[in-house]
Amino acid sequence: MIFEDTLQKGEFCIPECDNCQKIVWPPSEICSNCFGNVHLKKGDFMGKIIEFSREGEQFFCMVEFEKSIRIMAHILSVPEIGQRVKISNCGIKNGNYFFEVS
Amino acid sequence: MNKVGIAGYGITPFTKEDNKIEKVLLDSAKEIFKNNDKIHQNEIDAVLVSTNNNSKYLSPILCELAGIQPKISHSIESLCNSGTNSIVSAYSYIASGLADLVLISGAERYDSPGQILQWDNSRGEFKHPIFWASIFAKSYKREYSISDEDLAVVSVKNHKHAQENPNALSKKTYSIKDVLESKKLTDDLRLLDCSRPCTGSASIILASEEKMKKISEEPVWISGIGQKTISAGFTKNISLSSMESSKHASQDAFRMAQKENKDVDVLEIHDAFSVCEPMALESLGFSKEGKGMDMISESYETNNFKINPRGGLIGSGHPLGATGIAQTIEITQQLQSNALKRQVDNASVGLVHNMSAAATSSTVLVLEK
Numbered sequence: 001m002i003f004e005d006t007l008q009k010g011e012f013c014i015p016e017c018d019n020c021q022k023i024v025w026p027p028s029e030i031c032s033n034c035f036g037n038v039h040l041k042k043g044d045f046m047g048k049i050i051e052f053s054r055e056g057e058q059f060f061c062m063v064e065f066e067k068s069i070r071i072m073a074h075i076l077s078v079p080e081i082g083q084r085v086k087i088s089n090c091g092i093k094n095g096n097y098f099f100e101v102s
Numbered sequence: 103m104n105k106v107g108i109a110g111y112g113i114t115p116f117t118k119e120d121n122k123i124e125k126v127l128l129d130s131a132k133e134i135f136k137n138n139d140k141i142h143q144n145e146i147d148a149v150l151v152s153t154n155n156n157s158k159y160l161s162p163i164l165c166e167l168a169g170i171q172p173k174i175s176h177s178i179e180s181l182c183n184s185g186t187n188s189i190v191s192a193y194s195y196i197a198s199g200l201a202d203l204v205l206i207s208g209a210e211r212y213d214s215p216g217q218i219l220q221w222d223n224s225r226g227e228f229k230h231p232i233f234w235a236s237i238f239a240k241s242y243k244r245e246y247s248i249s250d251e252d253l254a255v256v257s258v259k260n261h262k263h264a265q266e267n268p269n270a271l272s273k274k275t276y277s278i279k280d281v282l283e284s285k286k287l288t289d290d291l292r293l294l295d296c297s298r299p300c301t302g303s304a305s306i307i308l309a310s311e312e313k314m315k316k317i318s319e320e321p322v323w324i325s326g327i328g329q330k331t332i333s334a335g336f337t338k339n340i341s342l343s344s345m346e347s348s349k350h351a352s353q354d355a356f357r358m359a360q361k362e363n364k365d366v367d368v369l370e371i372h373d374a375f376s377v378c379e380p381m382a383l384e385s386l387g388f389s390k391e392g393k394g395m396d397m398i399s400e401s402y403e404t405n406n407f408k409i410n411p412r413g414g415l416i417g418s419g420h421p422l423g424a425t426g427i428a429q430t431i432e433i434t435q436q437l438q439s440n441a442l443k444r445q446v447d448n449a450s451v452g453l454v455h456n457m458s459a460a461a462t463s464s465t466v467l468v469l470e471k
Contacts, residue, residue, distance in 0.1 A: 025337075026223045050342070051237050051240055051241045051342055052237075053233075053236040053237060053240050053291075054289040055233075055236075062337065070224060070338075071225075071226055072224065072226045072237075072337070081244075093227065097223045097226050
């Protein structure tokens with residue numbers, strides 16, 4: 001399965017290597033550690049807010065998942081450093097991935 | 103390994119003009135030949151073009167426009183540190199003996215595609231540089247209890263220095279209040295905290311020691327080189343308040359030059375945004391963690407041009423492919439006592455710091471008389 005296919009359907013999966021179990025991010029079909037094949041791990045992943053700022057009224061934050069991958073996401077409520085969040089909405093918009101956490 | 107030095111240079115004003123990239127390149131390259139009758143087109147062994155422009159075959163095109171038929175000609179692209187990357191490639195050709203005389207020309211248009219790294223999907227919809235800059239700024243301020251007012255000194259200083267740089271984009275000085283009240287881009291970034299994309303070009307000639315004897319009486323030598331790439335994706339930075347790639351690059355450069363931070367008299371630092379200047383000073387080893395702004399404020403208050411004498415990127419403008427070369431030209435002029443009102447007294451060792459894509463890669467050069 002390709003990451004973008006599942007993301008397009010609103011599901012956030014984490015790419016993981018079949019061979020060495022390393023998490024591969026940004027998504028790739030080949031592991032950057034051992035060049036093994038990568039599968040998509042499904043789950044209700046819990047992330048942690050590392051940093052945030054705000055553009056106009058819209059907060060944005062950097063969220064860390066599985067202690068190894070980070071994304072930039074929208075958040076509707078006022079963020080706090082260390083706050084635990086989950087992906088509440090995701091997909092592909094105008095060619096870009098988009099992520100929203102809460 | 104052969105010794106390599108800088109034998110000549112040329113630069114254009116940095117503007118918002120809508121000129122073709124080929125013309126922009128030629129505009130700075132031609133100055134070298136017009137101003138130096140000992141540098142001849144038929145002796146150039148290699149022509150390297152530094153740019154993020156999408157046009158193809160720009161190096162052979164420049165060769166044709168400039169009447170040069172070199173052995174080696176190609177482009178180098180590495181976003182914001184294309185310029186110093188090109189200098190390192192040119193150095194390598196000379197040090198290995200493949201070339202004796204190399205022309206490097208860097209150029210960019212104000213609408214360069216190099217401004218946004220489309221590939222980095224970890225940024226989601228937040229691909230514009232103002233977002234990584236905001237995250238760095240927030241993180242740095244939080245970690246070291248630095249205020250927006252503290253950081254604003256970077257922009258004030260660099261715009262002030264730029265007024266003594268005839269090629270700079272900035273033609274105005276600003277107060278701290280002006281910076282804090284400039285257009286709010288995010289909670290952590292104002293318009294005057296940002297370097298601006300622009301059209302411009304800078305060219306440089308590198309020569310071997312043998313060749314140098316025939317063409318220049320005041321060579322400046324490249325004595326230290328350091329480079330490091332950590333990743334392409336911004337979110338791979340381990341720390342959001344320091345520049346890991348710059349730390350590695352500077353350690354290698356100092357080791358090669360057999361120099362230390364205290365030996366450096368003048369520096370050009372990659373201030374893509376205000377927060378980058380103190381972060382870089384700390385990562386390069388000039389200040390302790392969190393103390394970068396102390397060093398910058400002291401320089402500003404004593405009217406000392408040591409840090410970013412030409413105005414850095416914030417004051418000069420940032421035509422991506424030309425920036426690293428323009429920084430190197432400034433340090434060269436400083437060491438040749440040719441920097442007019444920007445001159446730092448008794449400058450004999452200088453440093454260039456040039457980084458790309460939220461400090462995911464860096465190049466550091468040490469230059470000496």
